[in-house]
Amino acid sequence: MVNIKFLVRDVDAETEQTIYVTARFGRNDKLMYATPLKVEPLFWDGNKQRVKNSKYCVNKDEINGALTSIESKVNLFIAEAATKGEPVTKNALRNLLDTHYGKKIAASCDFHSFFEEFIRLCDTRVSPRRGGQTIDYKTKREYARTYYYIQEYEKNRGIRLEFRNITQSFFNDFVAFLQGLGLSTNTIWHKTVSLKAVMKAANEQELTDNTKFQLFKNVSEESQAIALSEAELDLLAGFDFSTSPRLERTRDLFLVGCWTGLRFSDFTRIREENIKDGMLTIQQQKTNDFVTIPLHSVFIHIWEKYAGKLPANISNQKFNDNLKDMCKEAGINERVMKSITKGGKKQTTIYEKWELVSSHTARRSFATNLYKSGFPSISIMSITGHKTEGSFLKYIKVSKEEHAKMLMTHWQKNGGLLKVM
Template identity: 40%
Template sequence: MATIRFFTRTITKDKNLLVPIYVRIKSGRKVDIVSKADILIKPENWSNETQKANQRADVFKFYSGEFRDEQKGRKKFNDRITELRSYLESELMQIKQEDITSEWLKTVIDKHWHPDKYKMTLFSFIQTFIDKSETKPNPKTGRPVSYKMRREYEVTFKYLKDYAASKKTVIDFKDIDLNFYDGFIQYLQWVPSDKQPISSETKSDQIEGKKLAVNTIGKKIQTLKIFLNAAKEEGKNTFEAYRSKKFVAMTEESETIYLNEAELTKIYEHDFSKDPINEQIRDLFLVSCWTGCRFSDISQITPENVSDGFIHMKQYKTGKKVLIPLHPVVTAILNKYMGKLPEVTTNQQFNRALKDIAEAAKIDEMTHKAITKGGIKVSTSYKKFQLVTTHTARRSFATNLYKSGFPSISIMAITGHVTEKSFLKYIKVTPDEHAKKLQVHWDNRHLKVV
């Protein structure tokens, strides 16, 4: 454990000469550092033994005349020594021994006496938050924050800095209010077009937008709130305007696709023997479609984690343990590779290959996707294979099971959804399909009209 000692070491015949008090920190055999404490005192008024101003001190001289009352001045002086000691002890608890250096000690002392020089701004806090996220474990899983989430932090921070630059202003905690919210949203979504004419009076005040979709903008607001809440918990942010109900992370229902069982069968039965790379990616995709595993969890399907017809795993994202029964297609694929699936390529390569695979299997039904950008909702037509991604697998798993009549609560135990509300938003079931599902339920109960 580190020890802290205050002392003077200047010997002078001039009794009126003020000398510096030093701080010495020792920790084990490797740490022994000294720095000035930025406090002056007459040598005769200081005791190295008690590390305090002595009873006979002429307190008038301690701070070049700052304290004029001897008793009150001496007490205040000693209180400041105690405060500095406590501050150093607190800082030592937050640093590794190998990082305790003379330069670190000088900075900490200066930070104690001149806190305004080191005041944490919104942007400096966010940068520190991002830097720490590379090693700081997620409290729910015990693992470091994922690369995808760290990337989201960085992108959101970039938009904030770009917005501040466009406004030619500094944005700090106190500035995050509803006026900021409106301006930031406008910055992210506003796009000049014929449908949004700009008058000569307002054009100079408008900020060119980023053309982000509604859900992307909502994600940026959600991430900003992560920063602000973290700063709040650490006592760095004392402002609460961002907690207003109007400071909302906007969303719109996403029009993503799923593949029904007939389409999955077409992909499974297609011959990819002349393209072994795509054949392996096809097989991994189908494993995900019939297990509900995330892309990040496929590598956990190993002989050690498969027994008695079940996959035993701990989900990487949630840290939750799940038990997944083997579907016949999954069993066939595992047997094909002697129980050891091919290595997973990168998410980007996987997604590119999936579109080629789905196209080869003739997954070409026309579908429409509407998205709001720049305040305008635009619908675009696609062939279904163009929209297939790694995440299509999990959505297909959940949707196909739900449509088959399998209980939602049991599906959620595998997918990891906490509430049925979020689960029902996740699956792709149309209002017509819900109605037909109810009709089948009534028919099966043989209800009679009385």
């Protein structure tokens, strides 16, 4: 009888360790299978073979759920083999685990069946970057949209694609097709990135030896998203929304994001246990990294206003809709020019600022305002998670005029500006 166990090899390590699935097939034959799941040994219970129920391990439920899922699948596999009188071999168990974790896709040998199965398995395929969590719904949705456009392309061209057809000439024609539909450069970029991910997976599973996709050039353009200044944030903080509880709650939650720099998925789940000694510590959902941020006076005011329970029971879409209503009512109406490439042609449109506000504006405003205040970029990046200063400088929204004023202020402080003409 084959039984599986979960273990962490180095229980004394201070960094995250891989969780292994192990099983014995006789005295000298053992499977040691590395899952994509990782945990700090401090939180691992070797006896229970699960992550401890600690409030400091934010993703414990996701990891334990993933372990229970694979345990159930393996036990079912073993039971079905027993009813058939078939032995469970090490290779059979490894293949099952490979399929479960998305390393191998069963019964898929052509481009279309592989693409469809690749999308379906997003619900169980684990992302190493997300600390044992499955692929998020936005990524799965992007794969599905890409496959939709692949099928539309085939209808338009009167063809059916196979792995061997994914060449540079196809890629160029596919991009031209998407441009003809009026899609923006960045939307097309998402589709080409998704296609390359599918082809990479097919190569890893040896379903095709076509590697021409590796030469495809994904083209994107810099985001022209906005940030709100500290003056605009002060305007929002002081605006009377008492006649609209919906907008008041949205305003307060938005300001929490603006003064913590957290993503919507993080600032909407701040709890009392995240607050200690004037600091906010939370494990970011997207990157799985911990971040510590000092509490701003605006945050403290809002925290006390709601007695430590922020108004977070709202979807991202609804929050974005409310934000636009909120900023419009408060008079955040500076005219902003935004250019975007659609259908291969640059289009410029003038908006009022409230039309462009979204939940991510909070995080971008946090980084931009800190940078403008002279706070070191490297320290801001430790909170926002940007890996290079180049990517960080593209992220913040500081105009050429604002850069010039920052330089002027620097010279004035250091005696380098003797006279203003």
